[in-house]
Amino acid sequence: MTAFEGLFYGLGVAMTPANLLAAFAGAFAGTAIGVLPGLGPVAGVALILPLTFSLDPTAGLIMMAGIFYGSMYGGSTTAILLNIPGESASVVTAIDGYKLARRGRAGATLTIVAVGSFVGGTLAVIGVMLFSAALAKVAILFGPADFFALTFGGLMVMARISGGTLASSLLPMAVGLALGTIGQEAVTGETRYTFGILHLVEGVSLVPIVVGLYGLAELMLLIEDKAHAAARPQSVKMRELLPTRTEWKRAVPSWLRGTGLGFLFGLVPGPAATLSSFASYRLEKAVSKHADEIGSGAIEGVAGPEAANNSAATASLVPLLALGIPFTPIAALMISAMLVQGVQPGPLLITEKPEIFWGLIASVYIGNVMLLALNIPMIGVWVSLLRIPLYLFLPILLVLSVIGAYSVRNSIFDVWVLLGAGLLGYAFNKLRFQLAPLVVGLILGPNIEKHFRETLFLSQGDLWAFVDTPIAITVWILVAGILAVGYFARRRTSVATAMAQESSL
Amino acid sequence: MSSHTCSVATGRRIAAVAGLVLSAAYTFYAWRELDFGRWHRPGAAIFPIAVGIILAVASIAILLERRNTSNEVHGATFTLPAGADLRRLVFVLGAFAIYFVAMEYIGHLIASALFLFVAMAILSDKSKLRLALYAVVIAGSFELFFVRFLQVQMPYGLTRLF
Numbered sequence: 122m123t124a125f126e127g128l129f130y131g132l133g134v135a136m137t138p139a140n141l142l143a144a145f146a147g148a149f150a151g152t153a154i155g156v157l158p159g160l161g162p163v164a165g166v167a168l169i170l171p172l173t174f175s176l177d178p179t180a181g182l183i184m185m186a187g188i189f190y191g192s193m194y195g196g197s198t199t200a201i202l203l204n205i206p207g208e209s210a211s212v213v214t215a216i217d218g219y220k221l222a223r224r225g226r227a228g229a230t231l232t233i234v235a236v237g238s239f240v241g242g243t244l245a246v247i248g249v250m251l252f253s254a255a256l257a258k259v260a261i262l263f264g265p266a267d268f269f270a271l272t273f274g275g276l277m278v279m280a281r282i283s284g285g286t287l288a289s290s291l292l293p294m295a296v297g298l299a300l301g302t303i304g305q306e307a308v309t310g311e312t313r314y315t316f317g318i319l320h321l322v323e324g325v326s327l328v329p330i331v332v333g334l335y336g337l338a339e340l341m342l343l344i345e346d347k348a349h350a351a352a353r354p355q356s357v358k359m360r361e362l363l364p365t366r367t368e369w370k371r372a373v374p375s376w377l378r379g380t381g382l383g384f385l386f387g388l389v390p391g392p393a394a395t396l397s398s399f400a401s402y403r404l405e406k407a408v409s410k411h412a413d414e415i416g417s418g419a420i421e422g423v424a425g426p427e428a429a430n431n432s433a434a435t436a437s438l439v440p441l442l443a444l445g446i447p448f449t450p451i452a453a454l455m456i457s458a459m460l461v462q463g464v465q466p467g468p469l470l471i472t473e474k475p476e477i478f479w480g481l482i483a484s485v486y487i488g489n490v491m492l493l494a495l496n497i498p499m500i501g502v503w504v505s506l507l508r509i510p511l512y513l514f515l516p517i518l519l520v521l522s523v524i525g526a527y528s529v530r531n532s533i534f535d536v537w538v539l540l541g542a543g544l545l546g547y548a549f550n551k552l553r554f555q556l557a558p559l560v561v562g563l564i565l566g567p568n569i570e571k572h573f574r575e576t577l578f579l580s581q582g583d584l585w586a587f588v589d590t591p592i593a594i595t596v597w598i599l600v601a602g603i604l605a606v607g608y609f610a611r612r613r614t615s616v617a618t619a620m621a622q623e624s625s626l
Numbered sequence: 627m628s629s630h631t632c633s634v635a636t637g638r639r640i641a642a643v644a645g646l647v648l649s650a651a652y653t654f655y656a657w658r659e660l661d662f663g664r665w666h667r668p669g670a671a672i673f674p675i676a677v678g679i680i681l682a683v684a685s686i687a688i689l690l691e692r693r694n695t696s697n698e699v700h701g702a703t704f705t706l707p708a709g710a711d712l713r714r715l716v717f718v719l720g721a722f723a724i725y726f727v728a729m730e731y732i733g734h735l736i737a738s739a740l741f742l743f744v745a746m747a748i749l750s751d752k753s754k755l756r757l758a759l760y761a762v763v764i765a766g767s768f769e770l771f772f773v774r775f776l777q778v779q780m781p782y783g784l785t786r787l788f
Contacts, residue, residue: 172776286691286699291684292645298677299652311670313660314652344749345707345715512750516742517764519722523729524768528778536726540719552637553700570673582665 122475124254131479135487140180140480144488147184151191152495156199156503157514161208162192163450163560164336167328168525170454178462179477182455183484186438189451190242190485193394193434194492197234197427198503202227210394210430213402217415217422224418226368228361228500233372233420234427235496240376241428242489245384245435249442250482252388253471256443257478260468265579266586268446269572270593272565274600275390275440275448276558281607283392283555290558293549297562298569300325307567308574320534327457327564329526329535331450333542334549334556336522340515341547362497364420372424375405379428386429387436390448392557394430394437401429435485442478444468446565450557453564628709635696637704638688645685653678717748733783734773739765 122130134140147169154165166188173181196208201218214234221230263271280290303314304324315321364372379401386397405425406415415422440446445467447453459466464474471478496503526539549556580586588594656674663669707715725741732740743761747754772778 171778172772175777286687286695288684288687288691289700291680292641292688295645295649295677295681295684299648299674299681302674302677306670309661309670311661313670313674314655341715341719344718345711510750512746512752513760515718515749516745519718519745520738520742520765520768523725524734524772524778524780527780528772531779533726533730533781536729540723540726548641551704551706552641553634553704554638554641566677573673574668577665577668580666582667584665 124250127254127471127475127479128250128483130475131481131483132486134179134476134480135183135484139177140183140484141487143176143180143184144187144484145491147187148191148488148491148495149187151188151193152195152492152503153506154188155192155195155197155208155211156506157509157518161335161339162189162196163454164332164339164522165192166451166454167331168336168521170328170458171525171528173458174461178459178464178474179480181458181462182477182481183488185451185455185458186481186485187488187491190238190431190434190488191492191495193242193431194235194238194496195503197238197423198231198500199507201230201234201423202504203507209392210398210426210434212395213398213426214423216402217418217420220418221420221423225361226418228358229364229368230420230423231500232362232364232497233368233424235493237372237376237379237424237428238431238496239489239493241380241383241431242435242492243486244380245387245432246482246485246489248384249435249438249485252439253442253478253482256439257468257471260444263444263468263592264590265572265575266588267590267592267596268444269569269576269587270596270600271444272446272569272572274596275446276561276565276569277600278603279390279448279561280555280558281604282389282396283557285553285555287604287607289553290555293554293556294558294562297559298566300330300559301563301566302570307571318534320530320532323530324567325538325563326526326529326532326535327454327560328529329539330542330563331454331560332522332525333539333544334546334560335450336518337539337543338546338550338556340518340522341543342550343511343515362500368420371411371420375401375409375421375425376428378404378408379425380432382425383429383432383434384436387433388439390440390561393433393449397429397433398426401425438481438485441466442470442481445470446568448561450560453561456564628707628711629705630708631703631705634700634702634704635691635693638691638696638700642685642688645681645688649678649681649685652681714748718745721745721748729781729783731783734780735765735769736784738768 151165154162166185169185169188173184192208193210196206196211197214200206200211200215201222204215204219206212206215218230276294280294281287283290303321305312305322312322382401382404383397386393386400402422402425405421406412409415409421411419411421437449437452440448441452441455447456456466464477522539523536526535529535546556576586588597653675656671656678660671661669662671721741721744725737729737739761742764743758746757746760773780
């Protein structure tokens with residue numbers, strides 16, 4: 122099946138009433154999650170995860186993907202109207218978006234953002250369609266040493282580029298890997314670190330950890346800081362939604378640049394959506410004809426980053442679909458949903474479960490159209506969501522998090538894990554540790570161990586087997602290169618700062 | 627908003643010490659309790675020991691972070707709630723923990739309604755009657771949507787009797 126035949130087959134799958142409903146429900150819920158502070162895309166997808174178990178696997182994954190890109194759309198609404206980004210990828214959007222809103226251009230900016238997100242998401246799907254199918258064909262030839270290099274190397278790269286110092290990501294990553302070793306291990310069935318607690322034999326469930334780290338921790342920050350509750354958005358009228366001809370003209374090149382950049386970022390392990398929006402903002406400042414206006418309310422400052430973060434979010438499906446390797450917390454949750462549904466992620470997915478592979482890709486096209494329809498005419502509804510008082514939605518989200526955590530395994534123990542993860546996430550947020558490496562470490566840990574031990578088994582204990590294939594060598598060289606570039610860049614910045622401080626004395 | 631200002635660098639060092647203690651306990655357990663195997667047949671202890679070493683290295687790296695570098699990259703300070711803000715946070719979390727415990731005995735529906743009421747009362751000064759009404763309506767809606775419609779299994783507790 123060629124990529125285009127696959128797409129048509131996928132459209133047939135995605136257009137069934139059940140899958141269309143799943144895409145709509147996902148896009149709708151995702152936009153609401155993105156709009157509401159306190160519940161980002163990761164926690165939103167984690168909460169919905171147990172509900173997808175009762176759906177058909179394709180519908181479940183389509184719904185999760187809908188929440189993912191829906192929240193990317195929704196996150197920018199609060200950034201523009203309240204200067205409060207709904208999720209980290211919208212931080213940059215707030216800079217120029219809020220200033221445009223203060224000048225009375227809120228409606229037009231929201232339209233530019235919605236169309237830009239549509240352009241970014243839709244064009245990136247073409248890339249996903251072509252890349253994933255081609256990569257999956259090659260990946261069938263990968264051995265355990267190659268997968269070990271991809272998973273462990275990818276995790277290291279993710280730790281390097283997640284933000285802050287390398288140690289800020291390495292520590293949570295190691296905690297995630299350690300949590301992943303709890304329970305019965307896959308090779309010999311030996312139980313580890315259970316201390317006689319029966320609930321731990323099956324391992325630590327991903328959902329309470331993710332909802333705790335990303336949801337409960339964020340809600341705790343909102344509870345302690347009631348200042349957020351005072352913020353109330355202005356209303357946006359329908360007639361204000363139409364951008365001027367000049368605004369359209371200025372937005373188009375930024376959308377295209379952002380889409381290209383975002384797609385490339387999406388292929389790299391790490392917080393692609395966030396990084397790509399920052400990179401796009403810098404690119405706009407460097408190449409835009411109106412670079413001098415960026416920072417004080419320029420349409421390019423929102424058009425580029427929004428197209429970039431949606432393009433990156435979509436492109437991050439490539440390693441998930443082609444290799445079965447999750448490099449983002451949301452991809453980890455999608456893998457977890459596949460495993461619960463009995464679907465084995467990996468390069469064989471395209472041949473063994475084409476309805477899931479192509480159905481998911483086609484649903485992204487459909488979901489993006491739905492989001493455009495949901496976001497522009499319904500902007501008033503999303504704005505009114507922001508008027509729900511904090512005292513109502515915080516307890517509601519807390520109860521939802523308990524339902525999500527409990528229902529995965531019907532275990533009250535998991536609800537305590539949720540509370541523990543929430544406290545850990547709160548502390549990590551305060552101390553500027555990264556959360557994503559912990560989640561990805563937890564889900565990738567057992568895979569890394571499996572590939573590590575398989576490589577040693579097959580090579581009769583020869584450690585050179587880890588760098589014995591062209592793919593493994595290439596991956597390790599790339600990983601070493603990225604780590605070295607990161608180290609020297611940080612060192613150069615430190616030296617420059619020290620010199621500047623010395624000269625000012 | 628009342629708050630305490632704390633040093634990020636100091637907080638990170640405390641976290642690093644906790645990381646070192648955790649890595650020592652974690653590695654010690656693997657060393658003592660799990661099978662090493664051989665290089666050609668690696669046992670269950672090999673990977674946890676490697677993870678323990680990574681955790682120790684990351685913790686030591688944080689302990690060795692220069693205060694200036696840390697301030698530059700992570701910011702110099704963070705705030706912890708104090709006074710009324712701290713009380714609000716502790717009370718909501720306390721109610722949340724009691725909610726888990728109560729859920730098994732009195733069932734999810736009643737426990738949710740009670741938790742919602744208490745949490746809303748802590749977070750707002752609206753009339754208690756109005757908040758109680760909200761709590762009952764929201765808990766009932768959750769029960770209908772999740773438990774009845776989506777067939778999500780939640781603890782029944784006392785409600786099993788009815």
